Amino acid sequence: MAITVETEHQNGAESVENRISVRSLWKVFGEDPDRAMSSEYTGKQKSEIQEELGCVVALKDVSFDVNEGETFVVMGLSGSGKSTLVRCLTRLIEPNAGEIYVDAEDVIKYNGRELTNFRRTKTAMVFQHFGLMPNRTILDNVSFGLEIQGIDKHTRWEKAREVIELVGLKGWEDNYATELSGGMQQRVGLARALAVDPEILLMDEPFSALDPLIRREMQDELINLQTTLKKTIVFITHDLDEALRLGTRIAIMKDGEIVQLGSKEEIVDNPADSYVEDFIRSISRTRVLGAGSIMQDASIVVDSSTGIDSLLKKLDETEEDHVFVTSSDNRLIGMVSEKDLSSDSLDKNSSLKELITNDPPILNRVYQDTPIDELVPLSAMSDCPVAVVDEEDTLLGIVTRGSLLLSLAESQQAQINDSSS
Numbered sequence: 001m002a003i004t005v006e007t008e009h010q011n012g013a014e015s016v017e018n019r020i021s022v023r024s025l026w027k028v029f030g031e032d033p034d035r036a037m038s039s040e041y042t043g044k045q046k047s048e049i050q051e052e053l054g055c056v057v058a059l060k061d062v063s064f065d066v067n068e069g070e071t072f073v074v075m076g077l078s079g080s081g082k083s084t085l086v087r088c089l090t091r092l093i094e095p096n097a098g099e100i101y102v103d104a105e106d107v108i109k110y111n112g113r114e115l116t117n118f119r120r121t122k123t124a125m126v127f128q129h130f131g132l133m134p135n136r137t138i139l140d141n142v143s144f145g146l147e148i149q150g151i152d153k154h155t156r157w158e159k160a161r162e163v164i165e166l167v168g169l170k171g172w173e174d175n176y177a178t179e180l181s182g183g184m185q186q187r188v189g190l191a192r193a194l195a196v197d198p199e200i201l202l203m204d205e206p207f208s209a210l211d212p213l214i215r216r217e218m219q220d221e222l223i224n225l226q227t228t229l230k231k232t233i234v235f236i237t238h239d240l241d242e243a244l245r246l247g248t249r250i251a252i253m254k255d256g257e258i259v260q261l262g263s264k265e266e267i268v269d270n271p272a273d274s275y276v277e278d279f280i281r282s283i284s285r286t287r288v289l290g291a292g293s294i295m296q297d298a299s300i301v302v303d304s305s306t307g308i309d310s311l312l313k314k315l316d317e318t319e320e321d322h323v324f325v326t327s328s329d330n331r332l333i334g335m336v337s338e339k340d341l342s343s344d345s346l347d348k349n350s351s352l353k354e355l356i357t358n359d360p361p362i363l364n365r366v367y368q369d370t371p372i373d374e375l376v377p378l379s380a381m382s383d384c385p386v387a388v389v390d391e392e393d394t395l396l397g398i399v400t401r402g403s404l405l406l407s408l409a410e411s412q413q414a415q416i417n418d419s420s421s
């Protein structure tokens with residue numbers, strides 16, 4: 001069950017549905033963690049502290065929240081502290097200081113029994129190297145988490161069969177892990193995590209060992225599963241492409257600190273420093289930014305009872321070639337083009353309803369977060385601007401071919417500037 005916690009965000013206090021709240025978390029490997037965490041060393045770089053004290057500051061005063069049902073991606077270069085962070089969440093690594101709240105309970109305060117219970121039932125981990133047991137069948141590997149919970153064979157096999165099917169491995173139950181390809185083994189890893197029905201999935205570079213095509217397939221699989229499962233996921237990756245595909249929000253780590261945390265749009269549009277800029281340099285903004293960022297109001301929107309004469313007058317007054325027709329609650333009914341309205345063969349007594357076009361490829365609908373790049377083929381197919389709607393089909397705005405071309409040109413220019421800077 002999710003809880004609502006009052007937390008201090010960068011933008012001030014706000015109320016969100018948090019699953020996980022991490023506050024001022026520190027992990028120092030080495031002899032003298034207290035000194036490394038003291039004010040004496042606050043302003044010093046990780047490398048300086050390592051030189052002076054022989055300690056590695058793997059996590060430095062890290063705070064963040066993970067919302068219910070989101071895929072929270074943690075990105076950063078090798079050694080930036082990602083694995084340490086995700087392992088601290090279940091205390092596979094004991095942090096030196098800080099608080100970790102999961103559903104308002106402080107995990108740091110758990111005793112041994114509570115911690116075991118928390119690890120076995122509330123969370124599940126998926127690792128880069130799948131960690132399957134070679135001498136057990138897929139069915140036994142997947143049901144292992146339930147076995148250690150003491151669940152009887154019949155029930156755990158039933159559940160295991162269900163999740164094996166969910167990850168697309170039906171028919172492989174009796175095979176051994178060594179008989180499966182890397183991609184299939186990682187599906188087993190995922191199934192094993194899902195079998196215990198955890199509320200929180202912790203995934204440490206789960207797809208990094210897979211070749212690019214299989215990796216993309218696994219990302220699709222996760223996106224697909226997540227539409228129904230809606231788990232709260234902390235997902236670690238090196239790979240910006242993966243982060244952008246999967247992440248609801250992305251935290252970027254450097255030397256044990258989170259240097260930026262935000263939506264992909266925020267990060268790509270407004271990188272916090274040169275470290276983040278380096279990450280996003282190769283990314284075309286139009287692949288990340290959504291249609292909502294370049295939409296404008298449709299200048300002519302009418303309801304379906306409007307008369308044709310008054311419409312033609314409106315069209316005369318503007319430069320527009322298209323009229324969007326909505327219902328009284330602003331849902332998009334369709335579009336009428338000036339060409340149809342002014343056609344010689346048009347019977348002036350016909351009603352607007354008869355002239356409305358509602359389907360692609362003439363009238364195309366997208367959501368606010370549909371990447372701008374995906375609008376290009378739509379815009380090429382039709383003279384009509386692309387309609388931006390929400391899930392209820394409310395008309396939010398339109399993207400004209402002109403504004404689409406402008407944003408593509410700007411993105412291209414930004415990339416040229418990036419690569420020459």
Ligand SMILES: Nc1ncnc2c1ncn2[C@@H]1O[C@H](COP(=O)(O)OP(=O)(O)OP(=O)(O)O)[C@@H](O)[C@H]1O
Pocket residue numbers: 029030056057058076077078079080081082083084085238
């Ligand atoms: N057991 C340990 N003892 C000492 N130092 C450690 C230990 N584990 C990690 N570190 C150090 O802590 C820092 C963070 O390591 P961590 O494994 O969390 O990085 P990462 O971001 O996951 O890197 P990668 O992308 O390579 O997996 C590194 O400087 C690493 O050398």
Ligand SMILES: [Mg+2]
Pocket residue numbers: 082083084
């Ligand atoms: Mg790691």
